Amino acid sequence: MGNKIIELNNISKDYNVRVLDRISLFVKENEFLTLLGPSGCGKTTTLRIIGGFEYPTEGEILFEGKNINHVPPHKRQINTVFQKYALFPHLNVFENIAFGLRIKKIKEQAIKENVKSMLKLVGLSGFENRNIESLSGGQQQRIAIARALVNKPKVLLLDEPLGALDLKLRKEMQIELKNMQREVGITFVYVTHDQEEALTMSDTVAVMHNGEIQQIGSPVDIYNEPENAFVADFIGESNIIEGIMHDDYIVSFLSKTFKCVDYGFSRNESVHVVLRPEDIVIVEEEAGHLNGIVTSSIFKGVHYEMLIQTEDFEMMVQSTYKSEVGKRVGLSFGPEDIHIMSKEG
Amino acid sequence: MVKKNIHRIYMFLVFIFLYAPIAVLVIYSFNDSTSRGNWGGFTFKWYIELFQDRDIKSALYYTVLVAFFAASISTIIGTLSAIGLYNLKKGPRAIFMNLNYLPVVNPDIVTGLSLMILYLSVNMKLGFLSMLLSHITFDIPYVILAVLPKLKSMNKHLAEAALDLGATPSYALRKVIIPEIMPGIITGFLIAFTLSIDDFVISFFTTGSGVTNLSIVIYSMARRGVKPTINALSTLMLLAVLILLFLINKKSSLTNRDNKFDGGY
Structure with missing residues (x-):
């Protein structure tokens, strides 16, 4: 080029x-x-x-x-x-x-x-x-x-x-x-x-x-690395969650604090947190970062698309393994799966 | 069953009512007797007499001449107007379309009279030219009405595609737009030609001495007393208009089929 x-x-x-x-x-x-x-x-x-x-x-x-x-x-x-x-x-x-x-x-x-x-x-x-x-x-x-x-x-x-x-x-x-x-x-x-x-x-x-x-x-x-909530939402399915960036590499959302790989935000800046549905892994209850109950499970061909209701957020998860509706599960994801976006875009 | 028969009889009566006068006219044009009451046997003599009458021959000449030129010129002006209208924004287009409808619904006698007054006010001699101009005037709206639907059903990016490939606007018009709306243009021409052939009122007001068309000749003959030659002449005009109508219908049913196909993909 x-x-x-x-x-x-x-x-x-x-x-x-x-x-x-x-x-x-x-x-x-x-x-x-x-x-x-x-x-x-x-x-x-x-x-x-x-x-x-x-x-x-x-x-x-x-x-x-x-x-x-x-x-x-x-x-x-x-x-x-x-x-x-x-x-x-x-x-x-x-x-x-x-x-x-x-x-x-x-x-x-x-x-x-x-x-x-x-x-x-x-x-x-x-x-x-x-x-x-x-x-x-x-x-x-x-x-x-x-x-x-x-x-x-x-x-x-x-x-x-x-x-x-x-x-x-x-x-x-x-x-x-x-x-x-x-x-x-x-x-x-x-x-x-x-x-x-x-x-x-x-x-x-x-x-x-x-x-x-x-x-x-x-x-x-x-x-x-979507720059704002619109891009994250438009490019593929996304879970967009309100969060607060406490310090470089430390973010809290859904009443918990997580390690992440993003930095350079102001201290305690209010941010959007993006979790891609395919980055979240369903594990046994209490074995992950968050707990929830499966409210819907739809077969999409290659994968299942499931909605998991946690305490205060409905998380979309994609997995090749099916979890039955009504089952209590845990959700797990790593620091590199957490994408932080400034609210100003 | 009874109801169905009543429907049929009703329809039959309607058609009798519509077509009986025309049938009588046609039948009597072959009647070998000057009186309208009796049937004197079959003959072509009125037709032969018709073609020996100098007035009628000259009227036929002018009728065809005016119809041809009026239809041609109004087709050109009407097509270009339709393209212009099509490219206008919605608001102005609606205004001009209504202005276009006005002459269509305006009574012929008003159109004829106003044209005559216009020609006299500019000191124009009434004759062939004034009649031709009048025919062009009343033909144009019909051409626009025939062409505009073809433009609207055309893929609106066709002209842009031509420009995109390097065509100048006039090349795009000649090589893409005009061929694309040709069926509408031909229909418009045929409608204009038909209207021009059978016009009486406007021609009567806007022509001058020595120049008459067939409608005017029939009118003046009828005033002097109805001769069977009028029947023959009217029959021929009827035939001409029927043929043109047939062509128009065939043309438009063909284009309808095209349109259906366009929608298919």
């Missing part, structure tokens, strides 16, 4: 209300950046500002160091894969992919070769003369990617491209997309509300909420 290719500096966007509030982020060459957040968080608007379909109300957007705030989309070296693909129904597969090349007045022979190699890349060789409407969702998806990639953009924007596919196909496409990105060496900016998808595919994840960026970091950092 090299230089910054796209940079957003304090970008805001107002319609009647403010949908983006001073967003700043940068994308490096060949990076796979994902904008992750619930619907209405401003992630699609951010993508549309990068694509040139919306202009920012405030702030500046740089492409390779140059301001492109008011450059129209057809003059940007950026291509987009739209949410519902937006393939041209009156053109066949070949003409859809060739659309951008024809605008650049490329020779017919070169167009043919380019389209052919793109179809090969997306695994749809021989589909040239097919009608768009005769293709399945997954195939349309691939054509949309081919149509964008054939123009050799410096940056490819993808707006929830896998949203309309079923779970199995979505998983396959995630891996394929990631491989394609490595193969063609193009910067991807990806929008999704699916946290698992974001963690699987990205080099960098930017978590957004209410038009603001909550945290930017690698998937591992985002998952293990």
